[in-house]
Structure formats: C-alpha cells, structure tokens
Amino acid sequence: MSDYKLSASLAEHEDDVRGVVFPNSHLIVSASRDATTRVWKLLSQKPPKYDCTISTHGSSFINAITYLPPTKSYPEGLVISGGKDSIIETRQPGKPPEDNAEALLLGHAHNVCALDINPRDGLIVSGSWDGTGRLWKIGKWDCEAVLEAHGGSVWAVLAYDSDTIITGCADKLIRLFTPSGKLLHTIKGSADVVRALCRVPSDHPSKADFASAGNDGVIRLWKLDGRQVGELHGHESFIYSLVDSPNGELISSGEDRTVRIWRGSECVQTITHPAISVWGVAVCPDNGDIVSGASDRIVRVFSRDSDRQAAPEAIQAFDESVKSSSIPQQQVGNGNINKEKLPGPEFLEQKSGTKEGQVVMIQESNGSVSAHQWSQGAGRWMNVGTVVDAAGSSGKKTHHRGKDYDYVFDVDIEDGKPPLKLPYNLSQNPYEAATKFIQDNELPMSYLDQVANFITSNTQGATLGQPSQPEPAAADPWGSGRYVPGENQSSTAAAPTPTTSSRSQVLPQKSYLSIKTANLRTIKKKIEELNQQLIAEGSKDISLTPSMLSTLSEMLPPLEASLANTTPRSNPSLESGVGLVLTIIARWPPSHVLPALDLLRLLTASTPAAATYLSPTGENLTDILSTSGVFSDQDRPNNIMLATRAFSNLFETPAGRTLADNNFERIHGLIKDATVPSTSNGNSNNNRNLSIAVATLYVNYAVLLTSEPHSSMPSSIDRGLALGDDLTKLVRTSADSEAVYRALVALGTLLGLGEEVKMAANEIFDAEGALKKAEQAVKEPRVKTVAGEIRALLASAKGL
Missing domain, CATH: 3.10.20.870 (PFU (PLAA family ubiquitin binding), C-terminal domain)
Structure with missing residues (x-):
C-alpha cells in the first residue's frame, strides 16, 4: 500500500486548529482556538481545491467538534462544537454564523474538551474539565444523563454502541457507562492521563474492541471487559487524537509533531508536521484520506491516491517546510545531546533505519544538529528539522x-x-x-x-524560534x-x-469572593432565542418588546466595562438592565430564565443598582428571587446555582453588602431549603457547581460577619451558628475538592466570632468528624492545611 502524501493545505484559521472532522469526501469541518469552526467544501479534485466558510464565530477557544450526518430534519447535517465557554453549539453548516444556532446545550461547568456522536440513536456525548460526561438527545436538546464518578477532567468520550459509552479521564482510568449514566466498568492500566479513544476495526489482528492513548505516548488496545490485548509504541510525547480507518488501520497524532499510521501492531508511516503539536486527526469514511489540524493554524489533507494528491511542487514545499522547521532540543533525546558524539552526514548513507519513524540526529559540517526520520515506505532518512537550544x-x-x-x-x-x-x-x-x-x-x-x-x-x-503566536x-x-x-x-x-x-495562614479569610467571568454575547443570543421561542409558542404577552431588546443590547457594553473595572459602576443603561433582567426572572417560565439569572449574577457584581432596585410594586431583588420559584424548583439546580451566585456577588458593592446583611434570614432560608443536605439522609446535592456556589456565599457571609462592626453584634453570633451548622454538613457530605475547601475556609473564618461558635463547633456540629471526613474524601494539601488551622482554633476553645 502506498504512502500518504499531501493533498491540500487549508490556511484560513488564525490560531491553533484543535479539532477536525472528515464526514465525507466533499466536506471537512475544523475547530480552532480562533473561536471559529469552519466548513471546507471540495470544489475540484485536480488539483484539490476547497471553499472555506465560517460556521461558528464565538469569543472563546473551540476545542472539540463532531458532525451529525444529514437527516430528514437536518438535510445538511449539523456541526456540533464545544470549548472554553462550556457551551455545546449545534449549527447547520450552511447557516451564516450571525444566525441563531439550532441549539445551545447548557450544562457543563467548564471547558468542553471532547465530543462524539451516535447518529443511529440520536445521541451526542460530551466530556469536560468539570469531571463529567454528558449525553444529549438530538432534537430534544436536553441532557439525558450525566456520567459521573470521574476523578478528574474527562478528556475523551466514545459513543461505542447503543449500549455503551466510554470515557477517558485525567485520573488515568477508562470507564464504561450505559446511556442512562450507570457505571458498568472501570478499566485500570493506563500509565498516564487518557486523552483519546477510538473503535478498533473488526478485522484488526488484535481482536480488540477499542483503543486508548494519552500522555505516556502509548496506544493501548482493549476488550470491553477490560483486558488489554496490545500496545503500540512509537510516539515520543503526548498523543492527542486517535481514530480508526475504513481500511483497518489506526491513525494517531500528538505533541511530537507527527501523524502516525498503524497497521496491526506496526507503525507503517510517520507524517511529520512543521508545527509544535498536531492536535487532531480524522479519516474520511469514503476513501480513507486523512485530515489533520495543528498548532501552525493549518488544516492539511493527505491521500494515498495520486489522483487526489497535491501538485508535486506543493508536496515539495510541504517537505521543505518540515525540513526547515526548528525542533527544540528538549523534544529529542531527552534534552541531552552531546554534539561531539553525534555521527556525521555519512551515517545517513551507510545505515538504514530499523523501524518506521525512528529518529537520528546528525552533526552537520557547519556544527548544527539536524534530525532525520526513517521512512519505511521511501526506504530513506527524511530531514525533519534543525535541533536548536530552547528557542x-x-x-x-x-x-x-x-x-x-x-x-x-x-x-x-x-x-x-x-x-x-x-x-x-520556552520550547x-x-x-x-x-x-x-x-x-x-x-x-x-x-x-x-x-x-x-x-x-x-x-x-x-x-x-520560540518557530513562528507562532x-x-x-x-x-x-x-x-x-x-x-x-x-x-x-x-x-x-x-x-x-x-x-x-x-x-501566610489561610484563616481568617479577609476578602470577598466573586465569580464574574462570562460570555455576554452568548448570553444575549440565548435570551433572544428564548424570546423568539415564547412568541412562537403563543406567549407573546410575556415576551420582550423591541424596546426591551434594545435595553438588553445597550446594557452589555457598560456591563462589560464595569466587570473590567474601567468605568464607574453607576450607569443608566445598567440600571435599566437590572429592571429588565429581574422582569424576565419574575415573568418567564423556569425553563427559560437561566441566561437571565446569569446576567443578574454579573449585574450584582457590577453595579449597586442591582441591590437598590425596587419594582413598581416595591419588591427588591431578594423578594423577586424568592417569589419567582427559582429556589423551589429542585429539578433545575443550575437555576438555583446562578441565583446563589447572584447573592454571593452582592458582596462586591457596599449597597449589595447592605442588602445581603439586611436579608440574611431570608437568603439563608432560601439556600438551606434548596441545597443544604439533611443529617437524616446524609446526601449532598450532586451538582458540584451549586455546592461551590453555596460555599462561596457562606465564605462571603463569614467575611462580613467577622468584620467590624459586625463581629461584636449578638446577631452575628446567631448567624454564625446557623451557617456553621450548614457548613459542617456540607463538608461531611461533599466529595468535591473546591466545595469542601471553600466550606472549610468559611467555617474556619466563622470561628473568629468567638468562644460560643467554637464551643458549638466542638460540641454540637461535630466539626472534628467533618474535618476527618473531608481529609478522607479530598486528599489535597490545601484541605489538610486549612483543616489543621481549624483544629488549632477549636483546641483553643477546649483549653488544650
């Protein structure tokens, strides 16, 4: 079988190409850190020429991409992408980026770093830095199941079949789930972070079901029951992407600048790129051609068919770009190169390589060091760059x-x-x-x-010496x-x-915490989409008028500036925006208020107008959130989480702190009823972001209550006791490291209120039991440190 050669170089992206999909011989889709997804349509075969259109244009890195083939509902198919803003966007490829997406899938709390699809069952599978995988139903666009039990970021997902979803995790484990989210099996054996998964072709000699790869540079072949049946060695650094080919091969790419083609247990071709990382690789199911995406911002297509290969001069230019690239010394030879012991150029004529992809370093006559890679297909050493010190x-x-x-x-x-x-x-x-x-x-x-x-x-x-951003x-x-x-x-x-x-010691916490990062453009777009949905459903009476939509648009520039602290926080557009957002929360159904709650969260941190607002009937922010039903709807924990963050962000302004202080009992009651676990069942809320939001709010209340003049007020003691009870329950029942840590910081800060709170922590709340539980559940130095500080404070109350 002949070697792959360059077919086309597609250079439109403005930053690293992070993901690629090759649905058919006429279509390529790519995702980039330039915040775009691009659709490449084949215009002509000889020479291969593509037309590029932007499908998605956001404001954050896009890291993962997949594609739904054409269906009756979506005759062009769907481009499905996710990234830094934690949103999964589904979009018909023919629509311009300014048009509304088919759907925005909301649920992940962190970067979406992996996507896969099962078209037959209409399921999208996603993986995220939030430690979960999620399953989404195409058309319904709801989260069908959350894949939990991970001990780190979910870097890879594979919709293996109708009964099995596979995930690869930063905790070095592979997990198999049912589509309902039930954990079937955990596979140990990976030596490092698992970053890539793929099916293994049915005719593969290993008889493996699927393959995994990751930070140790090894491709492992597995049966579904967890037996490892093979390993493929050749990559010299992280492997980022792994796919199966219709001709029975596996294709991989990684941090060693290469795409590698594997037949059986052997690497049969190595395609070196003039880039630092080859982030993604995909294979065309129609003809076996390959597409790669790399850190030099270029999408490249490779083919074995001479009819689909680029002109000879284009192939030669690609080879020259590889040859002229700079390779940091730390990427080869473990960073240790003794030039005096390197062979000269004559070695390349005298010795053949022992395997595909083998690299040797040669000392040139001018004293420089060049790297050469053995090509089994060509039967010769290929110059793949000049080795340099840390460029x-x-x-x-x-x-x-x-x-x-x-x-x-x-x-x-x-x-x-x-x-x-x-x-x-620097390399x-x-x-x-x-x-x-x-x-x-x-x-x-x-x-x-x-x-x-x-x-x-x-x-x-x-x-770096190699040109890059x-x-x-x-x-x-x-x-x-x-x-x-x-x-x-x-x-x-x-x-x-x-x-x-x-x-310095962690305790007591002295500053207020807030969460203010967001994609305002995306929030605005989602509100507009939901507003159109209300109109289409016959609820025009509660929809936003053109004037209200104008208020929404006018609010965003000063809000963005205020979040960046570049303008005064008092602004007429922000004041009008507060009223609009609270009107949406009060009038719209719970299924539609999520983006409005997110805007409220930003407004409470940005302007005192959120805390001083009164509706025409005299209701303030707390009144409206209390009567809106947000906190009573247990089926929508994300609504509760964002409302809790809105309360937490109040502490960013003096007016907000006053509102939070005056409304403590009401706010605490709302939070406790909705989120704090009872001692009878011992269960914590399974939404980690909600737990973190509650802990953050309690940190801020702890800072407020222990500051002057609050610390000397009798009411502060009572409030501290109420919060201390909640916090010890949260510490005992949560396994999330961030929630536990913040809860401990809040608890330890509240102990500064005096002996009464310390005695209650010892004798009523069983703080020591909570500390032991936290140290067992979260084995992190910071948890151990703050737990030790709390023990010292509690010991002083016992007179020890």
Whole structure:
C-alpha cells in the first residue's frame, strides 16, 4: 500500500486548529482556538481545491467538534462544537454564523474538551474539565444523563454502541457507562492521563474492541471487559487524537509533531508536521484520506491516491517546510545531546533505519544538529528539522535535577513546607509543563489553569524560534472555560500561589469572593432565542418588546466595562438592565430564565443598582428571587446555582453588602431549603457547581460577619451558628475538592466570632468528624492545611 502524501493545505484559521472532522469526501469541518469552526467544501479534485466558510464565530477557544450526518430534519447535517465557554453549539453548516444556532446545550461547568456522536440513536456525548460526561438527545436538546464518578477532567468520550459509552479521564482510568449514566466498568492500566479513544476495526489482528492513548505516548488496545490485548509504541510525547480507518488501520497524532499510521501492531508511516503539536486527526469514511489540524493554524489533507494528491511542487514545499522547521532540543533525546558524539552526514548513507519513524540526529559540517526520520515506505532518512537550544532563550540556564531549564519557578502549595520546583523551557507548551508538574507532585488538576497562566505571565516576551503566536495570558491549548451553568473560578481562597513570596495562614479569610467571568454575547443570543421561542409558542404577552431588546443590547457594553473595572459602576443603561433582567426572572417560565439569572449574577457584581432596585410594586431583588420559584424548583439546580451566585456577588458593592446583611434570614432560608443536605439522609446535592456556589456565599457571609462592626453584634453570633451548622454538613457530605475547601475556609473564618461558635463547633456540629471526613474524601494539601488551622482554633476553645 502506498504512502500518504499531501493533498491540500487549508490556511484560513488564525490560531491553533484543535479539532477536525472528515464526514465525507466533499466536506471537512475544523475547530480552532480562533473561536471559529469552519466548513471546507471540495470544489475540484485536480488539483484539490476547497471553499472555506465560517460556521461558528464565538469569543472563546473551540476545542472539540463532531458532525451529525444529514437527516430528514437536518438535510445538511449539523456541526456540533464545544470549548472554553462550556457551551455545546449545534449549527447547520450552511447557516451564516450571525444566525441563531439550532441549539445551545447548557450544562457543563467548564471547558468542553471532547465530543462524539451516535447518529443511529440520536445521541451526542460530551466530556469536560468539570469531571463529567454528558449525553444529549438530538432534537430534544436536553441532557439525558450525566456520567459521573470521574476523578478528574474527562478528556475523551466514545459513543461505542447503543449500549455503551466510554470515557477517558485525567485520573488515568477508562470507564464504561450505559446511556442512562450507570457505571458498568472501570478499566485500570493506563500509565498516564487518557486523552483519546477510538473503535478498533473488526478485522484488526488484535481482536480488540477499542483503543486508548494519552500522555505516556502509548496506544493501548482493549476488550470491553477490560483486558488489554496490545500496545503500540512509537510516539515520543503526548498523543492527542486517535481514530480508526475504513481500511483497518489506526491513525494517531500528538505533541511530537507527527501523524502516525498503524497497521496491526506496526507503525507503517510517520507524517511529520512543521508545527509544535498536531492536535487532531480524522479519516474520511469514503476513501480513507486523512485530515489533520495543528498548532501552525493549518488544516492539511493527505491521500494515498495520486489522483487526489497535491501538485508535486506543493508536496515539495510541504517537505521543505518540515525540513526547515526548528525542533527544540528538549523534544529529542531527552534534552541531552552531546554534539561531539553525534555521527556525521555519512551515517545517513551507510545505515538504514530499523523501524518506521525512528529518529537520528546528525552533526552537520557547519556544527548544527539536524534530525532525520526513517521512512519505511521511501526506504530513506527524511530531514525533519534543525535541533536548536530552547528557542528564544537568552542562553542563561537554570539547573534542576540534572537538567538545564530556561526557568525554575518556586510554587508555594502548603504552609510550612519548602516550595515545589516548577521547571520550564520556552520550547514547551505552558500547559504541558503545568500538567507534568501537577502529576509529578500529585496535585489536583484544578490547579492547572493558575499554574499554566503563571508560567505564561512570567515568560512574556520570550518567544520560540518557530513562528507562532505567543500565548495570551489566559490561553489554554486544551481549553478551559465558562458560561452556563457556572465555573470553578480561581480566587484567593481556591488556588495555589506560584510565587517566591513568604507564606501566610489561610484563616481568617479577609476578602470577598466573586465569580464574574462570562460570555455576554452568548448570553444575549440565548435570551433572544428564548424570546423568539415564547412568541412562537403563543406567549407573546410575556415576551420582550423591541424596546426591551434594545435595553438588553445597550446594557452589555457598560456591563462589560464595569466587570473590567474601567468605568464607574453607576450607569443608566445598567440600571435599566437590572429592571429588565429581574422582569424576565419574575415573568418567564423556569425553563427559560437561566441566561437571565446569569446576567443578574454579573449585574450584582457590577453595579449597586442591582441591590437598590425596587419594582413598581416595591419588591427588591431578594423578594423577586424568592417569589419567582427559582429556589423551589429542585429539578433545575443550575437555576438555583446562578441565583446563589447572584447573592454571593452582592458582596462586591457596599449597597449589595447592605442588602445581603439586611436579608440574611431570608437568603439563608432560601439556600438551606434548596441545597443544604439533611443529617437524616446524609446526601449532598450532586451538582458540584451549586455546592461551590453555596460555599462561596457562606465564605462571603463569614467575611462580613467577622468584620467590624459586625463581629461584636449578638446577631452575628446567631448567624454564625446557623451557617456553621450548614457548613459542617456540607463538608461531611461533599466529595468535591473546591466545595469542601471553600466550606472549610468559611467555617474556619466563622470561628473568629468567638468562644460560643467554637464551643458549638466542638460540641454540637461535630466539626472534628467533618474535618476527618473531608481529609478522607479530598486528599489535597490545601484541605489538610486549612483543616489543621481549624483544629488549632477549636483546641483553643477546649483549653488544650
């Protein structure tokens, strides 16, 4: 069988191409960190030429993509994408991006990093950084089931058949579920994070059912019962994508710049790219052609059929671009290269490679080092680039564990212990370095965003020799994201501190926490879509008028500016917007108010007008939320979560703190009835974001109650006792690390109210039992640290 050669290079994206789909021989769909999905339609075969149209244009990275083939309801099929804003968008490919999507699937609380589809059963499967997989019914667009029990981010999902959904997780485990969400089986055996899953062709000699791959660079072949029946070795770094081919082969791509084709247990071809990462690969079911998406922003098509290959000069240009690319030294030879011992160019004529994809380094006559890769098909060594020191480095190196690095940062994680060392080379992807640091030190993946962002912000101005876009301060090659329904926002009470500064105790918490990140454009679009739905359903009497829609549009610019603290918080458009949003919440059915609650959450953090608003009948924000039914609808925990966040964000303004203070009993009653588990059943709410929202609200109340002059008021003691009871229950019943940590911070801060609260924690709330339960459920240094501080405070009340 002949080798794949370049068919087309499609260069329209403006940032890394993160995902690709190849539904048929005339259509390619790609997703990018430039916040677009693009549809590529084949115009001519000789030479291959494609027309590009933008299908989706958002404001956040798009990291995952899949495609529904044409159906009676959707004759063009559907492009299904997800990413940093946590929304899954379904869109007909022929519609312009400014038109409404078919549906926005809301439910994930973090970056959507994996998507797959079972067209026969009409199911979409998604995986997210929020630690869950979700199943969505096409047409209904509701979440049919949540796949839980994961110990980290769900990086890969596979709709294997009508009875089985498979997930790959950051906790190194593979799980099999039924479509109802029941966990069938957990497969151990992966040595590292599982990032990719695919079916194995039925005629594969291993007789495996499916394959997995991930950070250890190994492709593993599995039976559904969990038996491993094979391993494929060849990749030299993370494997990001894995697909099966109609001709019985497997195709993979990864951080070692390659796409690899596997026949049986052997790699039969290696396609090196002039990029740092090959994020995604897909195969055309019609003809076996391959499409890849890479960090150099280019979508590339490869074919074995000479009739579908590019002109010879285009193929030669591709080969030259690979040859002229720079390979950071740290990516080859474990970073240790002794130039004096490298062979010269004559080696390439004298020795053949022993396997496809084998790499050797050659010292050229000018003293440079070049990398050459053995091509089994061509029977020769292929020049794949020049090996360089950490590109962009000043030449100054820091020694760590026997190796030289451009940077070695100190990261403070636990009080009283030396800082952990975070080594980093400019040749690395910040998230690759952060991931390895987290795994080496057995830290939770929830730290990943802040560690990676710390690397980026402290290496600004240092760039790679290979042309590429510098990482923005919040960039995430694998995505991390927000919007509805919620996020796990980093805060002073919820993340490690990568710094060389001195450590300090966690307790008491002194600052208020808020969650203000959102995609305003998407929220606005969703409100407009729901408004049109109300009109279509005959509920025009409660729909928004053109004037109201204008108010919505006028509110967004000052709201965005206020969230960024670039304008005063008092603004007529914001004041009008508060009234509009509360009107929607009061009048619209519960199924439609989610985006309005999200806007309210942002408004309470941005303007005092939210706290001072009074309706024509004299109702304030608390009155409206109380009578709206939001907190009584247990079937919609995301509505409760966003309303709770709205209360929590009140603490951002003096007027908001006054409203929260004056309405404590009412707010506390709403939250307790809707969310706090009872001691009789011992069950916690299974919506982690709701638990985090409640804990965040209680942190803010704890800060308020322990500040002057509140701390000396008798009412503060009573309120502290009420919150302390709730918090110990939350700590005992939640297994979510962020919810537990914030609840402990709130509880420990409330102990500052005095001996009465400390005695109650010891004798009534069984705080010690709650601390033990938390340490058993969440094995993180930060939980152990704050639990130790709480024990010291409780011991003082016992006179110990």
